Structure formats: C-alpha cells, structure tokens
Amino acid sequence: MQQNRNIVYSVVVPLYNEELVIEESYKRLKKVMDAASEAYEIIFVNDGSSDRTREKAENICGEDENIKLVNFSRNFGHQPAITAGMRVSSGEAVVVIDADLQDPPEVILKMIEKWKDGYDVVYGKRFQRKGESFFKKFTAGAFYRILKSMTSIDIPVDTGDFRLIDRRVCDVLNSLPEKNRYVRGLVSWIGYRQTYVEFVRQERFAGDTKYPLKKMFKLAFDGITSFSYKPLIFSGYLGGISFFIGIIMLIVNFIKAAANGLNPVNFQFVISIDLIMFGIVLSCMGIIGQYIGRIFDESRGRPNYIIESIIGKRGEQKKI
Incomplete structure (x- = not known):
C-alpha cells in the first residue's frame, strides 16, 4: 500500500469483540489527536470479532475521514493485529494502543513530546494498575522480571504494547520475517534511542479482558522462546x-x-x-x-494474518 507521508501520526488500535468500548475509545482518541494539531490517522484492526465491533467501526469510518478499518478474515490474535496495523500505517510516528482504555489515550501527547525531543521509541510504563486482582498483578510482574533475567536484550519491565515508535523503527519491524512475533520484545531488540513515560493503568472501561490466563501463558512463552535459549x-x-x-x-x-x-x-x-x-x-x-x-x-511460510478488506475515506472499501 502506498504511504501518504503527509500523515504525521498513525494510531493502531487492535479490536476483538470491543462493541461496548469502541465508540468511547474513538471519542477519546479523536479528542487527543485533534489536540496534537497535526495530520493523523486512526487504524482500527478488527481481529475477527464475533460481536458488533465491525459494524460500529464501519459506522465510525463512514463519519470520519481520519479513520481506517482493517478487517481480518478470522481471528488471528493480538500480535498479528498490531503487525498488520503497522504495515498499513502511513505516519511518521506510529502509536499502538488497545481499545479498552486501560492505557489512557491522553498519555499519547506526552509520548509525542518525547518523540519530538529526538527519541525513536517511547513506551508507556505502568507504575500503578487499577482494577486488577492480586493474582493478575503478581503473575504479570513475575513474567516481566523472569523475561528480563533470561534474555540478553533489555526488555523494560511493567510495559505492554502501548508505545510510540518512529517511522524508521516501524519500517525495520515490518521487514522482520519471523512468524511468532512478540512485538514489544522486537522493539527492544531493534534498539535506537528509547525512553518511557509513566502512567496509571486504569480499569477496563467495559467488557472482559481479551487476555485470559491461557493467552497470557502463550504470550509469555512466545516472549521467552523468541529472545532466550x-x-x-x-x-x-x-x-x-x-x-x-x-x-x-x-x-x-x-x-x-x-x-x-x-x-x-x-x-x-x-x-x-x-x-x-x-x-x-x-x-x-x-x-x-x-x-x-x-x-x-x-x-x-504462512502469513501471520489474512486481510479481508480495508475500509477508509468515509467508508470506501477495498477488498483484499
């Protein structure tokens, strides 16, 4: 896909059964990106949702020319959704954020400030997690520290996929051929100038977590086996x-x-x-x-995902 270099910021938002939160997520993201006062696009990646997520996302696309919707042919997973969003993005800086509003969109403006200071990667670091059980907090903290101790690269603790990356970092990520992608680990492996902004992780706005224990174990094993022998x-x-x-x-x-x-x-x-x-x-x-x-x-050699269609420019649809 030909890139439009006039776009400064691309915001990639993976979606999987987010019908209860997508409209609020869009409103807050739009408010934040409008405040940035530069050209932007918001890329929703519908990861084979089985509820009304696609319908609501298409309605948003029909009303806002800054929105693009990528529809997968089925559910392929969170990391492939992030990868697809990066590959269709056009911005000079690419932001990855989940739709559940646990990572506050308002933090993006702080990331942009760091990026303009010359940093190539600005990741969000959680110093407090609201609305999560002791078990969730303990297992997440343990995983990050075990992964850090087992790998030869510096993967920051208490961070997720919420981050801003420069276009050149995004291009390098897009060029990597591996299938089992652990995006936050790959970003650390690539290098360049990296820093962080701290924030309080909020409770989920609505709906259930899309990372139950089974998927958390899968993500943990992907992280460990991708970067450690x-x-x-x-x-x-x-x-x-x-x-x-x-x-x-x-x-x-x-x-x-x-x-x-x-x-x-x-x-x-x-x-x-x-x-x-x-x-x-x-x-x-x-x-x-x-x-x-x-x-x-x-x-x-199978692809990480299959794109069924891309919708943008006020509802214009392109089937793949």
Missing part, C-alpha cells in the same frame, strides 16, 4: 544435577545396605528414581518441543 541451557543443567543426585543416592543406598546387610535394590528406590528421571526427561522434551514447533512455524 536459556530454557534449553537450564534443562541441560537440570539433567546434569539430577544425574549426580541419582549417583549420590545410589552410593548412599549401597553403603547403607552393606552396613546393615540388606538388599540395596528395593521397590521404593526403583520407583522414586524412575519418577525423577521420567519427569526431567519429559520436561526437557517439552521445552525442546516448543523450539522445534517454532522452527516448524517459520518453515511453513
């Missing part, structure tokens, strides 16, 4: 430690048996050793299997 190294250490523990247990058992005149081989000893060894082997196979699965995904 340490799980493979850890599994090797675990196997070595288990081997030496087994040898020590065997020697101790023989010494005790010799001292007491007992048979060193007994049922409980054999079962415990089998359980330990099988547990380690299976866990290591699971970790290795994740990496092999990622190699398989890359080798198939």
Whole structure:
C-alpha cells in the first residue's frame, strides 16, 4: 500500500469483540489527536470479532475521514493485529494502543513530546494498575522480571504494547520475517534511542479482558522462546544435577545396605528414581518441543494474518 507521508501520526488500535468500548475509545482518541494539531490517522484492526465491533467501526469510518478499518478474515490474535496495523500505517510516528482504555489515550501527547525531543521509541510504563486482582498483578510482574533475567536484550519491565515508535523503527519491524512475533520484545531488540513515560493503568472501561490466563501463558512463552535459549541451557543443567543426585543416592543406598546387610535394590528406590528421571526427561522434551514447533512455524511460510478488506475515506472499501 502506498504511504501518504503527509500523515504525521498513525494510531493502531487492535479490536476483538470491543462493541461496548469502541465508540468511547474513538471519542477519546479523536479528542487527543485533534489536540496534537497535526495530520493523523486512526487504524482500527478488527481481529475477527464475533460481536458488533465491525459494524460500529464501519459506522465510525463512514463519519470520519481520519479513520481506517482493517478487517481480518478470522481471528488471528493480538500480535498479528498490531503487525498488520503497522504495515498499513502511513505516519511518521506510529502509536499502538488497545481499545479498552486501560492505557489512557491522553498519555499519547506526552509520548509525542518525547518523540519530538529526538527519541525513536517511547513506551508507556505502568507504575500503578487499577482494577486488577492480586493474582493478575503478581503473575504479570513475575513474567516481566523472569523475561528480563533470561534474555540478553533489555526488555523494560511493567510495559505492554502501548508505545510510540518512529517511522524508521516501524519500517525495520515490518521487514522482520519471523512468524511468532512478540512485538514489544522486537522493539527492544531493534534498539535506537528509547525512553518511557509513566502512567496509571486504569480499569477496563467495559467488557472482559481479551487476555485470559491461557493467552497470557502463550504470550509469555512466545516472549521467552523468541529472545532466550536459556530454557534449553537450564534443562541441560537440570539433567546434569539430577544425574549426580541419582549417583549420590545410589552410593548412599549401597553403603547403607552393606552396613546393615540388606538388599540395596528395593521397590521404593526403583520407583522414586524412575519418577525423577521420567519427569526431567519429559520436561526437557517439552521445552525442546516448543523450539522445534517454532522452527516448524517459520518453515511453513504462512502469513501471520489474512486481510479481508480495508475500509477508509468515509467508508470506501477495498477488498483484499
């Protein structure tokens, strides 16, 4: 798609079953971007929503020439939706923000200030999270810190995909061919001048979270396996430690048996050793299997998503 370099800001908003929040999200985003006083576009990416999200987004497109709607052929996921939005964007700066209003659109103006100061990436850093359970806060905090400790690149903690990136960073991201994309990790891997603005993460405006525990685990594993080989190294250490523990247990058992005149081989000893060894082997196979699965995904060459249509310019539709 030919880019319009007259657009200064592109705001990418992934949508999945956001019928309860999309209109309010649009109003707040429009107010913020109008305040920026420069040309902008808001790109809604409909990730195969099954409610009235598409209908409402199309109505907004029909009323506002600054809005563009990208419709997927089905649900492909949050990270592919962000990727698609970046690839159809035209702005000199690209902002990624979710529609649920937990990340306040008003923070975008602070990001723009940092960008104009010369930074290529400005990410939002949460110093407080409202309306989330202790379990959610604990698991999120633990994940960010485990990921940071396991990778060789500096992935900031307490951050999500809410960020502003310069056009040259966006172009580099768009050129990367990998399939299992962990966008916030890729942005850190690319480098350039990066900084942050702090904000309070709000409660969801309406509806349910689109990242239940299952998807959170998937995102976490994508992040770890995309940027770290340490799980493979850890599994090797675990196997070595288990081997030496087994040898020590065997020697101790023989010494005790010799001292007491007992048979060193007994049922409980054999079962415990089998359980330990099988547990380690299976866990290591699971970790290795994740990496092999990622190699398989890359080798198939399938696209991350399929665009059904792009709607813009007051409802004008282009089928893909």
